[in-house]
Amino acid sequence: MAVVSLRDEATELLQKLIRVDTVNPPGHETRAAELLRDYLTESGVEVELYAKVPERANVVALRRGRGGGPRLALLSHTDTVLADPREWQLDPWSGELRDDEIWGRGALDMKGQVAASAVAIASLAREGFRPNGDLIFLATADEEVGVDFGLQWLVREHPEAVRAEYSLNEGAGDRIVVGGRPLYLCAAAEKMSSPFTLRVHGRSGHASMPGIADNALVKASRLIQRLAEHRPAPRYEPEVEALLGVLTNGDVPPPEEAVARVESLHPLARTFVEPLLAYTLSPTMIEASHKRNVIPALCEVTVDCRLLPGQTQAEVEPLVRDVLGDGTYELDWTEGHGGTRSPLGTPLWDAVASFVRDLEPGAEAAPVVVPGFTDSHWMREAFGTVAYGFFPMRTMDAELAALLIHSADERIHVEDLELGVDFLRHAGRAIGSLST
Numbered sequence: 001m002a003v004v005s006l007r008d009e010a011t012e013l014l015q016k017l018i019r020v021d022t023v024n025p026p027g028h029e030t031r032a033a034e035l036l037r038d039y040l041t042e043s044g045v046e047v048e049l050y051a052k053v054p055e056r057a058n059v060v061a062l063r064r065g066r067g068g069g070p071r072l073a074l075l076s077h078t079d080t081v082l083a084d085p086r087e088w089q090l091d092p093w094s095g096e097l098r099d100d101e102i103w104g105r106g107a108l109d110m111k112g113q114v115a116a117s118a119v120a121i122a123s124l125a126r127e128g129f130r131p132n133g134d135l136i137f138l139a140t141a142d143e144e145v146g147v148d149f150g151l152q153w154l155v156r157e158h159p160e161a162v163r164a165e166y167s168l169n170e171g172a173g174d175r176i177v178v179g180g181r182p183l184y185l186c187a188a189a190e191k192m193s194s195p196f197t198l199r200v201h202g203r204s205g206h207a208s209m210p211g212i213a214d215n216a217l218v219k220a221s222r223l224i225q226r227l228a229e230h231r232p233a234p235r236y237e238p239e240v241e242a243l244l245g246v247l248t249n250g251d252v253p254p255p256e257e258a259v260a261r262v263e264s265l266h267p268l269a270r271t272f273v274e275p276l277l278a279y280t281l282s283p284t285m286i287e288a289s290h291k292r293n294v295i296p297a298l299c300e301v302t303v304d305c306r307l308l309p310g311q312t313q314a315e316v317e318p319l320v321r322d323v324l325g326d327g328t329y330e331l332d333w334t335e336g337h338g339g340t341r342s343p344l345g346t347p348l349w350d351a352v353a354s355f356v357r358d359l360e361p362g363a364e365a366a367p368v369v370v371p372g373f374t375d376s377h378w379m380r381e382a383f384g385t386v387a388y389g390f391f392p393m394r395t396m397d398a399e400l401a402a403l404l405i406h407s408a409d410e411r412i413h414v415e416d417l418e419l420g421v422d423f424l425r426h427a428g429r430a431i432g433s434l435s436t
């Protein structure tokens with residue numbers, strides 16, 4: 001292999017990955033998996049593809065350890081959400097390098113981290129690096145839709161291949177400046193996706209004579225209004241209390257005052273702190289009569305509900321029923337997905353914190369809870385893995401990056417790509433030096 005910088009190596013690999021269309025559905029991640037296999041094999045990394053169906057392969061690569069140390073998995077996914085070329089300034093699958101930014105669907109979510117993880121493990125392997133525990137590279141299919149081809153399937157069907165004490169994945173890494181101090185957010189927990197449906201009952205009738213019927217849609221609207229006005233009591237989870245500690249320099253306000261306090265520190269802080277203080281309820285879908293002139297006897301409302309990590313449906317249901325009050329409705333939970341956490345103060349946390357401290361003067365790592373779901377959940381649930389979401393981003397503004405993910409003109413700055421490679425190599429060395 002010709003001598004190129006790791007930055008150029010990661011750039012070139014990311015461009016190739018973007019040029020392989022892995023929009024999910026249908027995904028067809030095997031082409032990306034084969035590309036990664038070829039790249040990693042060239043650097044002496046052992047690679048295995050695992051696939052439930054041939055066109056949707058997962059990559060599991062290994063830099064084998066000496067034994068006697070914990071395993072670290074660098075976790076990522078190769079599928080992307082769709083892209084409408086008409087909304088983009090450049091072809092979403094061009095992988096074009098323009099003004100030091102690599103453009104294309106998946107650049108941020110998350111082929112950039114796929115490429116950085118691959119370059120990290122490949123470059124360590126070429127240098128002869130031998131960790132105590134195995135260093136694993138795990139690029140999975142089907143994260144964006146999550147049917148059952150990716151990590152969920154792998155931990156169930158091939159647990160020995162993917163088991164790890166520690167893992168790093170997407171989820172955070174944003175840099176925000178609070179009171180002149182740069183903070184890098186690291187995701188240590190996630191909320192549980194826990195939607196429910198309300199089936200509101202009434203009595204049908206002809207729409208021309210509303211008096212003879214009992215309109216389930218109208219009744220549902222009152223319940224929706226109560227849900228919208230509900231403000232659940234805020235409380236601190238350990239990660240959120242630690243975050244507030246960093247934000248306020250140790251002067252943590254009571255949970256009721258948290259939103260006002262963080263808002264005074266940073267204009268964006270409200271949007272990401274508020275959903276971390278309590279469960280959220282967002283009515284999102286409704287179904288009632290299918291005929292304009294028939295008053296519905298039944299109205300079904302779907303409510304997107306997110307619980308705090310560790311919070312249960314059994315704990316929240318009486319609170320929600322209290323808010324709804326009396327009425328002829330049934331409440332059914334339709335799903336309970338995610339909601340796991342990893343402790344802070346672990347060797348992996350130290351690896352994140354030490355990297356951040358060396359990065360710029362005064363910088364600190366700060367824990368956050370992800371309001372959505374990530375694949376870290378499957379590792380925590382199956383193996384008790386200490387799983388964090390962290391891919392540091394210094395050059396691109398966090399606000400801009402958030403706008404570009406799942407949207408048009410997605411791109412990553414090569415400085416951030418290189419920073420990601422540096423961090424993942426640092427973490428590989430830090431965890432690789434531990435013994436069990």
Ligand SMILES: [Zn+2]
Nearest residue numbers: 109110143170
């Ligand atoms: Zn993603």
